[in-house]
Amino acid sequence: MAQSTDESSSPGSGQDLRLESVSKKFGDFVAVDNLTLTVPQGSFFALLGPSGCGKTTTLRIVAGLEDPTLGRVYIGEDEITSLRPYKRPVNTVFQSYALFPHLTIFENVCFGLRRKGVKDYKDKTREMLDLVQLEPYATRKPAQLSGGQQQRVALARALINEPGVLLLDEPLGALDLKLRRQMQIELKRIQTEIDVTFVHVTHDQEEAMTMADTIAVMNHGVIEQMGAPSELYENPTTTFVANFLGQSNLIVVDVVDSSGQTVVLDCHGQKVGVDAARSHTAEGKGWLGVRPEKIFASAQGTVEHDDANLLTGGVVSDVSFVGVSTQYLVALPWGQEVMVFEQNTGHRASFKNGDAVDLAWSRQHAFLLDAGQDAHAGVVSGDDE
Amino acid sequence: MTQTTTSPPKASDDGEASKRRGWGWLLLVPGMLWLAIFFLFPTVQLFFTSLYDPSGSYEQGYALTWHVANYVDAIKDTWNLFGRSFMYAGISTFVCLLLGYPLAYAIAFKAGRWKNVMLVLVIAPFFTSFLLRTLSWRAILADQGPVTSFLQTIAILPDDGRLLATPVAVIAGLIYNFLPFMTLPLYASLDKVDYRLIEAAGDLYSSPFTGFRKVTFPLSLPGVVSGTLLTFIPACGDYINAELLGTPKQYMVGNRIQAAFLTEHNYPLAASLSIILMLIVVLMVIVYVRKSGTEKLV
Ligand SMILES: Nc1ncnc2c1ncn2[C@@H]1O[C@H](COP(=O)(O)OP(=O)(O)O)[C@@H](O)[C@H]1O
Numbered sequence A: 001m002a003q004s005t006d007e008s009s010s011p012g013s014g015q016d017l018r019l020e021s022v023s024k025k026f027g028d029f030v031a032v033d034n035l036t037l038t039v040p041q042g043s044f045f046a047l048l049g050p051s052g053c054g055k056t057t058t059l060r061i062v063a064g065l066e067d068p069t070l071g072r073v074y075i076g077e078d079e080i081t082s083l084r085p086y087k088r089p090v091n092t093v094f095q096s097y098a099l100f101p102h103l104t105i106f107e108n109v110c111f112g113l114r115r116k117g118v119k120d121y122k123d124k125t126r127e128m129l130d131l132v133q134l135e136p137y138a139t140r141k142p143a144q145l146s147g148g149q150q151q152r153v154a155l156a157r158a159l160i161n162e163p164g165v166l167l168l169d170e171p172l173g174a175l176d177l178k179l180r181r182q183m184q185i186e187l188k189r190i191q192t193e194i195d196v197t198f199v200h201v202t203h204d205q206e207e208a209m210t211m212a213d214t215i216a217v218m219n220h221g222v223i224e225q226m227g228a229p230s231e232l233y234e235n236p237t238t239t240f241v242a243n244f245l246g247q248s249n250l251i252v253v254d255v256v257d258s259s260g261q262t263v264v265l266d267c268h269g270q271k272v273g274v275d276a277a278r279s280h281t282a283e284g285k286g287w288l289g290v291r292p293e294k295i296f297a298s299a300q301g302t303v304e305h306d307d308a309n310l311l312t313g314g315v316v317s318d319v320s321f322v323g324v325s326t327q328y329l330v331a332l333p334w335g336q337e338v339m340v341f342e343q344n345t346g347h348r349a350s351f352k353n354g355d356a357v358d359l360a361w362s363r364q365h366a367f368l369l370d371a372g373q374d375a376h377a378g379v380v381s382g383d384d385e
Numbered sequence B: 001m002t003q004t005t006t007s008p009p010k011a012s013d014d015g016e017a018s019k020r021r022g023w024g025w026l027l028l029v030p031g032m033l034w035l036a037i038f039f040l041f042p043t044v045q046l047f048f049t050s051l052y053d054p055s056g057s058y059e060q061g062y063a064l065t066w067h068v069a070n071y072v073d074a075i076k077d078t079w080n081l082f083g084r085s086f087m088y089a090g091i092s093t094f095v096c097l098l099l100g101y102p103l104a105y106a107i108a109f110k111a112g113r114w115k116n117v118m119l120v121l122v123i124a125p126f127f128t129s130f131l132l133r134t135l136s137w138r139a140i141l142a143d144q145g146p147v148t149s150f151l152q153t154i155a156i157l158p159d160d161g162r163l164l165a166t167p168v169a170v171i172a173g174l175i176y177n178f179l180p181f182m183t184l185p186l187y188a189s190l191d192k193v194d195y196r197l198i199e200a201a202g203d204l205y206s207s208p209f210t211g212f213r214k215v216t217f218p219l220s221l222p223g224v225v226s227g228t229l230l231t232f233i234p235a236c237g238d239y240i241n242a243e244l245l246g247t248p249k250q251y252m253v254g255n256r257i258q259a260a261f262l263t264e265h266n267y268p269l270a271a272s273l274s275i276i277l278m279l280i281v282v283l284m285v286i287v288y289v290r291k292s293g294t295e296k297l298v
């Protein structure tokens, strides 16, 4: 299901990073499966997927720390598939930071420049330490810094080399939530400032969506879908993407007519529709997907049917108040429960358990997926991971 | 390493340590007692013995006359033995490091599932007695033995050249006997080196050799220091190798001490030799650890 690239990015200027049909096997286990993608120069690209899906392996192939079993890697026109790591214009911020414990922060940061024989490495190192706000710590050893500071050293140590491509392997994974949010903004700022291609690996969908220009969602070594964050969120093409990025209600439907602009569906006897552009299956059964915040719940019989899709006969089965919004579970006549998020605008008293409601959403807000897939693929339990 | 811009790191200020007072020091007691009885007491005894009047004898007893001249006599006769001891020990330590480092490196990074087997092989010589193994080296290095004949055949040794009873044999014996003491600490500290750091060095434009020089080797320095100490110190006092593989021309201080103690029963001489040897070694160790400690040790 690897996709070709031209749909998400203009084949760009000179130094794009390109992977062509890259596969990596460990014994019989396929960690990366026929991956093809282009990361345009200067973009912030996120590789998003659950733990163990092959993100690190993909980065290591780009860094030259792992040889691909098949396929080629290019930067611009130059093939780097079998170039040794130290000859690649690529630097990595490692998942574990991998700071040199025997060297000071200053020595860690100037390590790459000194290997390259840059003369004025001292000035550059001071500038870089300034950029990541670590000047006062220059003479400390890594063990004497906090996690967030170590993370910035790792970033500085890679960035100072002005690499063509910077690889970041879950660089914020070890930080607590508040610091992580702060560093996300910081990283994004630095990336915009210095205009380096960032390939940022994460399993945190929120992180990917806030930071990246383009996200590739990866699962079992394969890219499920690639595109701008809003595109992936609004128009996912697989149940995995629909569930892994945010939450989705997936309701089983029969396709009645897929010939027109609007695909007509039968949902347990009620007629609904979805835009043809968001329909990813043409016949038979399908999963109709609607995001919880796109659904409008109203007391039974109070809403006009006009352009909106309407499902009647729901009963509120759970109400949880979370401050900015109220989250309902609504049981539909055939037993399935759907999530509905409602902003607490205060215009209306909230529903209570047992209230009869109708659910409405606009046709442009739903999507239709192939029913051959597991409706629970990519469901994220808990807040993290 | 030539970092000029940075001063040594400030120790992190911790008021913690002074607050932590408990019963932890009790753990020291058994070990301290043991050392007091079996190390401190004999050492003090040795010190007094070194100052006995040498005219006494084992049968008639000695008088403690603070006879400092014992030391002068000891040095006068044996300074060349000291020189030879430190030279032999130094050479064998150096060769042990050259042999042990690649071995330890291979076990730590390349051995894979053979790691444990290789470690057992490194200590396998300890399964038989030091004395027996050194004796069997006599056969290996004998004039008609395989090694000598082979070296003669390929003309590295002249036809009447020999190995046994030469400095080469003594040093080779020392190297053989102390190699595990070098290899094991080296292995222990190389095994602790995080492979990802070596990868990071590669990512930061270090060729494999530069990565080794700048990352792997500095991180293994604690092992280098303890390995060289564990080899050098016992090698300085060794007498078995010189006794079995050499002649009096290759004798080391240990041989002289042994003779003074066991054959001549000249206890004051033996004791003052021991004390001198001990002091010199301690001094060298302090200088060595200081030097490696401030500059390179983590
Ligand atoms: N050196 C290796 N040998 C065998 N299996 C590996 C190796 N490296 C990674 N894998 C396997 O490949 C899969 C993908 O790993 P990885 O790329 O680290 O995942 P991610 O970074 O997405 O969590 C995992 O199932 C992992 O167990």
Ligand SMILES: [Mg+2]
Binding pocket: A052, A055, A056, A095, A169, A170
């Ligand atoms: Mg990973």
